[in-house]
Amino acid sequence: MTPRIPPVQLFIDGQWRNASADRRLSVIDPSTEALIAEVADAGVQDGLDAVAAASRAAPAFARLPARERAEMLRRCFELMMRDKEYLAELISFENGKSLADARGEVAYAAEFFRWFSEEAVRLNGQMGTAPGGANRIMVQYQPIGVSVLITPWNFPAAMATRKMAPALAAGCTCVLKPASETPLTAFAMVALMAEAGVPNGVVNVVTTSEPGPVIDAMLADARVRKLSFTGSTQVGRTLLRSAAGQVISCSMELGGNAPFVVFDDADIDSAIDGAMIAKMRNGGEACTAANRFYVQRGVYGSFATKLAARMGAIKVGNGLDPATGCGPLITTKALNKVSDLVNDAVARGARVLAGGTRPQGKGYFYMPTVLADVPKDAKLLGEEIFGPVAPLVVFDTEAEAIAMANDTEYGLVAYVYTRDMAKGLRVSEQIESGMVALNRGLVSDPAAPFGGVKQSGLGREGAHEGILEFSEAKYIATNW
Numbered sequence: 001m002t003p004r005i006p007p008v009q010l011f012i013d014g015q016w017r018n019a020s021a022d023r024r025l026s027v028i029d030p031s032t033e034a035l036i037a038e039v040a041d042a043g044v045q046d047g048l049d050a051v052a053a054a055s056r057a058a059p060a061f062a063r064l065p066a067r068e069r070a071e072m073l074r075r076c077f078e079l080m081m082r083d084k085e086y087l088a089e090l091i092s093f094e095n096g097k098s099l100a101d102a103r104g105e106v107a108y109a110a111e112f113f114r115w116f117s118e119e120a121v122r123l124n125g126q127m128g129t130a131p132g133g134a135n136r137i138m139v140q141y142q143p144i145g146v147s148v149l150i151t152p153w154n155f156p157a158a159m160a161t162r163k164m165a166p167a168l169a170a171g172c173t174c175v176l177k178p179a180s181e182t183p184l185t186a187f188a189m190v191a192l193m194a195e196a197g198v199p200n201g202v203v204n205v206v207t208t209s210e211p212g213p214v215i216d217a218m219l220a221d222a223r224v225r226k227l228s229f230t231g232s233t234q235v236g237r238t239l240l241r242s243a244a245g246q247v248i249s250c251s252m253e254l255g256g257n258a259p260f261v262v263f264d265d266a267d268i269d270s271a272i273d274g275a276m277i278a279k280m281r282n283g284g285e286a287c288t289a290a291n292r293f294y295v296q297r298g299v300y301g302s303f304a305t306k307l308a309a310r311m312g313a314i315k316v317g318n319g320l321d322p323a324t325g326c327g328p329l330i331t332t333k334a335l336n337k338v339s340d341l342v343n344d345a346v347a348r349g350a351r352v353l354a355g356g357t358r359p360q361g362k363g364y365f366y367m368p369t370v371l372a373d374v375p376k377d378a379k380l381l382g383e384e385i386f387g388p389v390a391p392l393v394v395f396d397t398e399a400e401a402i403a404m405a406n407d408t409e410y411g412l413v414a415y416v417y418t419r420d421m422a423k424g425l426r427v428s429e430q431i432e433s434g435m436v437a438l439n440r441g442l443v444s445d446p447a448a449p450f451g452g453v454k455q456s457g458l459g460r461e462g463a464h465e466g467i468l469e470f471s472e473a474k475y476i477a478t479n480w
C-alpha cells in the first residue's frame with residue numbers, strides 16, 4: 001500500500017493553483033524508479049506571486065499577539081502528531097528512507113512547532129542605561145520580514161519545520177521552496193498548517209525545476225528580507241552572491257564532513273552504537289553523517305570487526321517495507337557518486353570489510369559498507385559521501401586525531417568517544433565545528449543551536465537562536 005498523494009499544485013495565498021505555464025515536475029520513487037506524481041513546476045512569475053502574497057499578509061501577521069501565533073504553532077504540532085504515520089509513509093515513499101527513520105523525522109520535525117510555539121511568547125527585548133548615563137537603551141525584537149526558505153530532500157519535513165516554525169514564531173511570512181525530489185511532504189505539511197489556522201499568504205509553497213532563475217528573481221525583490229537555506233555549500237555560495245544585491249540577511253545550513261574519533265579508552269560497544277546512528281541515520285544521507293572514522297590503534301581492530309558485523313547485518317530494501325533498515329539513495333546520480341568514491345578508495349589500497357557493491361535490479365541501492373586502512377589521499381575523506389559508507393583510519397596520538405579531524409573546509413559536527421571526560425572536553429574545544437557529540441551518536445535537538453562553522457554555514461537553527469535569525473533588534477535611545 002502506498003500513501004495518499006497530497007495536492008500537487010503551488011500553494012499561494014492560501015489557494016492551490018497550477019503553475020502559470022502549466023508545466024509539471026516528476027517525482028520518482030527511489031526504491032522502484034517508478035513515477036509517483038507530477039507536481040506544479042513554477043516559473044519566475046509564480047515565485048514573485050508567492051512573494052507578493054507573503055508581503056500582503058505580513059503586516060497583519062506581524063501585529064498578531066504572540067500568544068495567537070504560539071497557539072497556531074502548537075496546533076501544527078498536534079496535527080503532525082495526529083497524522084504522524086501518514087507523514088512518515090509519505091516521506092519514506094518519496095525519499096526512500098526506512099519507515100523507522102521517517103517516523104523519527106516526523107517526531108523531530110513536529111518538535112520544531114512545539115519548541116517555537118513556546119519561544120514565540122519569550123522573544124523579550126532588553127532595557128539598559130548607556131554607560132555615560134546619557135540615555136536609556138531600549139531594545140525590542142521585530143519580525144525581519146518576508147522570508148524565502150529553501151530546503152533539501154534528505155529531511156523533507158524537518159528542514160521545512162526548522163525554518164517555518166521560527167519564522168512564524170517571530171511574526172514573519174514566508175515562501176518555502178522544497179527540493180524537487182521530495183515536494184509531496186511540503187504540500188502535505190502546508191495543508192496541515194492551513195488546517196491549524198495559519199492565515200492565507202503566511203506560508204506559500206513553490207516547487208520548480210528551475211530554482212536558479214526563480215530564486216534569483218525573489219532575491220532581487222526588495223520585499224524579501226531573509227533567506228534561510230539548507231543544502232550544499234556550492235549552492236549556498238551562489239545564493240550568498242545573489243542575496244548581496246538587496247543586502248538580504250542569510251542563514252546558511254550547508255554541507256559537512258564529520259569526523260568520528262574513537263580513543264583507546266572509549267566504551268567500544270557504546271561507540272559502535274553511536275557510530276551506527278551517526279553513520280546510518282537516513283542511510284548516511286545526512287549533513288551530520290559521520291564521514292571519516294579515526295580510531296586509536298589499541299582499539300582499531302576490534303572497532304573495525306564489530307562495525308563491519310553491524311553494517312553487514314543491515315537489511316537493504318524498499319523504505320516502505322517495515323523490515324528495511326536502509327533504503328535506497330535518492331537518485332542514480334547520488335548512487336554513482338557513492339560507488340565512485342568507494343572504488344577510488346579501494347583502488348588506492350583500502351580494504352573492504354563489508355559491502356562495497358550495489359545490488360542488481362531497480363532502485364538506487366548501495367550496500368552498507370565498511371572500508372579499513374583508508375589512505376589519506378582517498379577522495380571520500382575529503383568530501384561528503386552522503387551514503388552508507390564508513391571509512392576507517394588509524395591514529396596514535398590525541399594531537400594527530402585533532403589535526404586530522406580539522407583537516408577540512410567544513411565544520412558542522414564532530415563525534416568523540418572517550419571515558420576520560422577531561423580529554424573529551426579538551427578535544428571538543430579544539431575541534432573546529434559548530435557542534436560536538438561527546439559519547440553520543442546524535443546531536444539534532446530542536447532545543448539546541450544547530451549549525452556549522454567554516455564552510456558549513458552561517459547562523460543557527462533551533463534553540464532561542466533560531467527565532468533570532470528571523471528577528472531584527474530595534475534599538476530606541478530613550479530619555480525620560
Ligand code: NAP
Pocket residue numbers: 150151152153154155159177178179180181208209210211212213215216230231232233235236238239252253254255256286287288384412452456457
Ligand atoms: P542542493 O543541491 O544544494 O539543494 C538544496 C536546495 O537548493 C534544493 O531545494 C534545490 O532545489 C535548491 N537549489 C539548487 N540549486 C539552486 C539555485 N541555483 N538557486 C536556488 N536554489 C537552488 O543540496 P541537496 O543535494 O538537496 O542536499 C544535500 C546537501 O544539503 C548536502 O550538502 C548536505 O550536507 C546539506 N544539508 C545540510 C544541512 C545542515 O543543516 N547543515 C541539513 C541537511 C542537508 P532542487 O531540488 O530543485 O535542485
